Amino acid sequence: MPADSRAAVDELLPVGRLTLLGMQHVMVMYAGAIAVPLIMGMALKLPREQVAYLISVDLFVSGLITLVQSIGVRWFGIKLPIMMGVSFTGVGPMIAIATNPNLGLLGIYGSMIFSGIFGILMAPVMAKLLRFFPPVVIGTEILVVGLCLMGVSANWAAGGLGNPHFGSPDQIGMSFLVLAVILAITKYFSGFVRNIAVLLGIVFGMTIAATTGTIDFSSVRGAAWFGVVLPFHFGVPKFDFWAIATMSIVMLVTFIEATGMFVAVGEMVGKEIDEKQMIKGFRADGLGTLLGAIFNIFPYTSYAENVGLVSITGVRSRWVCAMGGGILMLLGLFPKLSALVASVPASVLGGAGLIMFGMITACGVRMLANVDFAHNHFNAYIVAISVSVGMLPVVNPDFFARFPSQLAPLLHSSILLAAVTAVILNLFFNILAGSKAEKSALPGLEGLQQ
Template structure:
């Protein structure tokens, strides 16, 4: 990704006719509120379950009380909302100013669970605070490390993200991880209904109805789920009306093991962050991201992860399913996503509202996310289409995907490795990203350079 190419893409985008009929690919376009609000809520619905699942998993891992679980979920929503505003609107050099939804990262979970069990959640918060600062530093010096992430690496990483997330999407289709009736016909039929409605509205309707296809599919599935007994409104009745964020309520401690493990994960996650930023720019605005967008986006990921540690939440990252949603709807307005961020903040302050959104059944969500996860993979392929498919690049892509997809599928291969190493390898994303970066650095180019269009 050369500076000339990036500058050219910015000039082309800036020169776009503001009066053109279709401005959906314009990141600075503000649709009418009657469209922007539901489109923003659509983004929240797409990421909500994933965002609150991480604190629930960690809370259960340490035997937290139900009240503590609710507190952690509320913190996750509030922090995700603030982080989304920073990422979309920007503060000085921080923030990509792209339609990127932020949320709690699943990638850190395998690393955080053993730390939480050994040292407690305060140690996780300490490691996350330091790891976030390391990631922000990587964003600040993106010019010096950008050579590590050419299109062949970032495109491969986006493909990895989509492919690794697809099994998660189908787990939702079956009723969610650990569901007692996993795979029951009612789950599969609900998911199929949402899937079908979403595709019909996306492909056969125009304008707002096409852009809101996912939201319409989710609403139809939600209504259909009520008579099936899959919507539990008791969570709404039990939730409070208002709750202010409380900094350092969980506490914070600094342990070397936690700092090293989470810090390493934070640095490697830069590749995921760059991949999501690139995927959003390619899928939404049909251009590569600028260096300022990459730098600001990675800095926002890092600083918001440190902010999250202060406010009792876990590391933040751009949400890949929302990258797919941007590609699916074709709406690239960062202000639409900012509205979603405001909704998340409100949900974090009003537990009843957050509880209502959390009643969306997993199967309903699954019918929509399988489409979005598939589109993430497509966005990665689109990024890779901009490079030269010579034998060097094909080897980087093939080997990286083989490691990222194959290694987690056969966990017995790494059973003899130390637990800390196992948690890193089992993620798939980390070893896949490391392999892609190393191969790109070590393999000779053979006189055939990558093409950047």
């Protein structure tokens, strides 16, 4: 089976199937991809046209870096079925940087230029340091990512923030109806139909919403047919030491996340990830952040919800994600098309989000299942404390309110806090103590630990 799986990851499917499967990946990640520009736009009170531009650029660069990651070019790209999108990891730090009156958006882009270059240069070093990121660290990090995104799926399922009918039974009912359709297709169908269960569920929800008149197509009618993506749209970047330091740490945390994604997808497709591939994958993440800075959008990372989709559908061809990347670029260049996809109601996406984001959490739990809790009780402390510290800004947003403002970018990111805490505790309990059990390699990464 591993040999067949390795062949499957490189299989070029018929164009029709490839397009439908690629569109399914786009639909699954679309709401998450545009969520960060929307969140940043609302937080910074940007004009509507600037937010629309951010979304178009986001889709274009997301598609471009997805092509690099899935197809691979010299020095960049891990050649796995992975979709790239704007990272949620940096949202808290970026809001803190942008709300500094001396920096704003341009302060984010200046820090991203340095952190992207830093990430590309650090990729080989990080691959050598993977012994510091055993399953207890990466599993905890993925678990916290999933838990944080649960808030996003809950907001979608309730109708989306800002919706006057937020939390109404019809909004929540739509989400669970879409969820039920996806589950029914998954259970009672097989083959290609099962593979596109999420897409069919979203289309079903869209049809119901359209027939009941709950979809607003005004943004589609008002959108331009073609848009140009230009570098440094908002002006010359600004550079600040603390902002650069914070985003560089975000870059390293992105690598920790990416390690888990690469290993998880490698296991799904039966492809062993060696050191050279890991380095190329890291470099693509760094390149995504650098390109994001140049085109004035935000840092990129491997999207976990699409990893969940690979797990659900069993479709292992990286060319499906490459097609998804091409579709994203088209959506970025043709705002009317992106507006059409963006018209999918949040409640419809909520049904899919409950599955996809839940799958991320399950992926973290599955990785933690490989951790030795019976003979090494310190691992329980690592998971418990890291999750608790990571969730502090979520359960109490004012927890760090009295800390210096310069530290806000670090302290308001749950994913960042959980990752740093897990790495430090693993270093303290396992590495410095010489625990052989926790120096074991991640599945598929044995060669990196020599």
